[in-house]
Amino acid sequence: MKMIVRKDLCCGAALCAQMAPDVYRLDELGYNDMDGQTVPAGKEAEADTGARACPESAIKLVAD
Ligand code: SF4
Numbered sequence: 489m490k491m492i493v494r495k496d497l498c499c500g501a502a503l504c505a506q507m508a509p510d511v512y513r514l515d516e517l518g519y520n521d522m523d524g525q526t527v528p529a530g531k532e533a534e535a536d537t538g539a540r541a542c543p544e545s546a547i548k549l550v551a552d
Contacts, residue, residue, distance in 0.1 A: 497546035508538030
């Protein structure tokens with residue numbers, strides 16, 4: 489499973505990283521920095537929880 493993160497939508501709310509700290513990492517400005525990365529094995533449900541928490545719907549999870 490791969491993460492697609494629209495940085496143009498991301499507002500730095502950081503809820504993704506709060507809800508799924510093992511999946512999402514933020515850059516030095518607080519924006520989600522995981523675009524194109526693969527979800528770690530066994531963390532798919534956590535990734536989904538974090539994606540759903542995003543107020544901007546900036547995160548999509550796609551099968552790889
Ligand atoms: S919750 Fe959404 S808007 Fe906030 S940092 Fe994460 S991806 Fe960006």
